[in-house]
Amino acid sequence: MTALLRRWTVLLLAAGAWEVWARVQRSTFFPPPSAILARMYRLWFAGPATHLFLTEDAIGNLLPSVGRILAGLAIAAAIGGAVGLAVGRSAAVYGYLDPLLQFARALPAVTLLPVFIAIFRLGTQMEVAFIAFGTIWPIMLNTADGARYLDPVQVETVRAFRLTAWQRLIRLIIPAALPKFFAGLRLSVSLALILMVFAELVGSSNGLGYEMNNAESSFDMTWLWSTLVLVAILGNLLNVLELAAEHRLLAWHRGARQHGN
Amino acid sequence: MLEITDLTHSYGPPGDRHLAIDRITLTVGEGELVSIVGPSGCGKSTLLRCVAGLLSPAGGRVVLGGVPVDRVPDGLALVFQDYSRSLLPWLSVRDNVALPLRGGQGRKPRSRAGRQQAAIAALATVGLTDTAQKYPWQLSGGMQQRVAIARALACDPVLLLMDEPFGSVDAQTREDLEDLILAVRRERDITILLVTHDIDESVYVGDRVVVLSRGPGQIRADLPVDLPSPRDQITTRELAAFVHLRAEVGRLVRGQQAPGDQVPGDQVPGDQVRPADESRPARAPQA
Numbered sequence: 390m391t392a393l394l395r396r397w398t399v400l401l402l403a404a405g406a407w408e409v410w411a412r413v414q415r416s417t418f419f420p421p422p423s424a425i426l427a428r429m430y431r432l433w434f435a436g437p438a439t440h441l442f443l444t445e446d447a448i449g450n451l452l453p454s455v456g457r458i459l460a461g462l463a464i465a466a467a468i469g470g471a472v473g474l475a476v477g478r479s480a481a482v483y484g485y486l487d488p489l490l491q492f493a494r495a496l497p498a499v500t501l502l503p504v505f506i507a508i509f510r511l512g513t514q515m516e517v518a519f520i521a522f523g524t525i526w527p528i529m530l531n532t533a534d535g536a537r538y539l540d541p542v543q544v545e546t547v548r549a550f551r552l553t554a555w556q557r558l559i560r561l562i563i564p565a566a567l568p569k570f571f572a573g574l575r576l577s578v579s580l581a582l583i584l585m586v587f588a589e590l591v592g593s594s595n596g597l598g599y600e601m602n603n604a605e606s607s608f609d610m611t612w613l614w615s616t617l618v619l620v621a622i623l624g625n626l627l628n629v630l631e632l633a634a635e636h637r638l639l640a641w642h643r644g645a646r647q648h649g650n
Numbered sequence: 651m652l653e654i655t656d657l658t659h660s661y662g663p664p665g666d667r668h669l670a671i672d673r674i675t676l677t678v679g680e681g682e683l684v685s686i687v688g689p690s691g692c693g694k695s696t697l698l699r700c701v702a703g704l705l706s707p708a709g710g711r712v713v714l715g716g717v718p719v720d721r722v723p724d725g726l727a728l729v730f731q732d733y734s735r736s737l738l739p740w741l742s743v744r745d746n747v748a749l750p751l752r753g754g755q756g757r758k759p760r761s762r763a764g765r766q767q768a769a770i771a772a773l774a775t776v777g778l779t780d781t782a783q784k785y786p787w788q789l790s791g792g793m794q795q796r797v798a799i800a801r802a803l804a805c806d807p808v809l810l811l812m813d814e815p816f817g818s819v820d821a822q823t824r825e826d827l828e829d830l831i832l833a834v835r836r837e838r839d840i841t842i843l844l845v846t847h848d849i850d851e852s853v854y855v856g857d858r859v860v861v862l863s864r865g866p867g868q869i870r871a872d873l874p875v876d877l878p879s880p881r882d883q884i885t886t887r888e889l890a891a892f893v894h895l896r897a898e899v900g901r902l903v904r905g906q907q908a909p910g911d912q913v914p915g916d917q918v919p920g921d922q923v924r925p926a927d928e929s930r931p932a933r934a935p936q937a
Contacts, residue, residue: 542735545704549728551753560749564740641785645739648787 420611429615446600454589454596455623457513458581461520465577469525470570473532478562483533494530498523498580499587511592516585523584524577528570535569536562568642571635578631582624597623651841652678652701652809656710659696660866669866670696673710676860676869683835683842685856687849689903693867694845698813701843702728714809723809727802731814733795737786744769744782747801758805772804773797775837776830792823796830803834812844816851825883828855832881849900853892854881861902871902 404422411421433447440448475482476490502519509515539562547561589598597620604612636643657674660667671693678684688694699705701712703722712719714726727750730736737746748769751758759765773779776796786794795815802810812831816824832855835842846852852859853875861871875895877886886892 540735542730542732543738546728546730546736546738547749548704549702549722549726550750551722551724552749553753556752560741560752561738564738567740641740641787644785645787 418610420614424611425614425618428611429618432612432615433619450595450597450600451619451623453513454585454598457516457520457588457596458585458627460517461584462524462574462577462581464517464521465525465528465581466570466574468521469528469573469577470532473529473570473573474536474558474562474566476529477533477536477566483537490526490530494526498584502588502591505588506592511594516588516593516596519588520581520584524580527576527580528573531569531573531576532566535566539565568639571631571639575628575631575635578627579624582620582627586620651680651682651715652676652843653713654678654697654701654710655713657697657700657707657712658709659693659700659705659707671700671707671862672866672868674862674867674869675710676872678841678843681835681839681841683831683844683855683857685852685859686843686845686862687847687852687859687899687903688862688867688870689864689905690847691865692862693865694847694862695813697862697867698728698811698843698845702726702811725806725808727805727807727810729795729798729802729810729812729815731817733798733818734787734791737794737797737801739785739787741785742782743778743784743786743789743797744773746786746797747772747804750801750805768804769800772800775803775834776800790823792819792827795819795823795827799827799830799834803838806838808839808841810840810842812842814846815844817847824851829881829883831855836880849896849903850887853877853896853899854883854886859895859899861899864905871899873899 407419408421408423410416411419431444433444433451434442436442436444436447443451472486476486477483498519501522505515505519505522509518543561543565547557552560585596586598586601589596590602591598593599597616601613601616604610604616654674654676657671658669659671660669662668674697676684686694686697696705700707701714701719703712703719703726706720714723717723738749741749744766748765751765751768759768770779770782773782776799778793778796778800781789781793781797786797789797799815815831816827819827828851831842831844834840844852844855856875859871859873859875860869861873862868863870873895877889877891877895
């Protein structure tokens, strides 16, 4: 209980202070949190029970954004994980790809948006490709790192069992690289949110970024703040999801570390 | 069963090579348990890795059951010293033990159920049936090494190689594990090569004790262990023959010659005691 209190006290106090200040000032730019929450409810969560209380607007703008993030991350995880394993396990592949990887990683992904728009045109395909490209590097580089430094005792053990290359990959290399893969995925999840909003702000016919554009051009600050809060909530939810997956798949890793092995 | 001939191996870049083992010749008969003992840096582990086919020797050959060893042969199992690292932390104890059943040729269960059954049976041999669902890191060091032994036994090997298997467990556990190996040996048709730096252990478990010299490793002596079976931690260790043999092995490991005793160099053809060893005064023990 005290932990819960400690966790939420500062946030609630800050919101309360904002509320009082905004009401006293009648600020145009900073509407009170109660107004923002009320608007959020009306905008997105006052729908019929058959739609899980989601409104038309939520279905039209929130779901596409979530879908793009998940699709982009899935592509990045699949390609980044596979290439990362290859780079980590093969000195030749590493030699060929490392300069390219270092270069691609150093380039801020957002600067490539015009290129993606030129190639893919505006639309979901462009946004997914853009998110996938931007989030692939942390996953790839971390997985490569995890696959490169295997425990020599484990490698020799598995060799002594005469496992095939495929069995070694499944039983040794992938599990050993998994903690690093998740470390990369964690970084990519927060990156994906940034890239999603950015791509939708620049050119999209739906999504949360599109909604922010609309709110801004109609000078509706409560609407704009509502969208921002929703983006923050979405980011938190994605983090929680990632941590839950990690918690489940890496239970052995946590346990082994606690036992000092 | 196992014939090692003129086995030589060295490490390091050309021009600065460090000879690890030097012309080791050794024959191990079917069902024998041979202890290999020597000071640290005598190339014991190199020898074992060459026999296992994990390392290609620079010279000489290893023949197992009439077949030259050029990669890890079927029917061979290994137990490493570093059990906590050799057991895979992401697999349950049972899946760790079942893992070698997936690899190689030979008569092994092909179905998942068959493998799990064999794993449970192997765990029963080492008295750990009730830990099958646990992870290795949830077990004590001694139990982990038992799991490693079960894993080696699961694929029913003809030759078991053990690299200082009890080097990192406490004394009580060590005695239990020594007796476990002796029990396994009585029950199964298995040949064991056990590398150790513990002189007592080499005598207690062995049918023969092979003493290696300080690097480069050469065979200093090959002594038969003439002790009654089954062996017992208390009564065997108080036998005069045990005490005598232990002292002899101890002197050989330290590079001394027993005063008035037989000269070990005469026992093994081709064994050469290096001048440095001969010039060392016999009464000054070498730490």
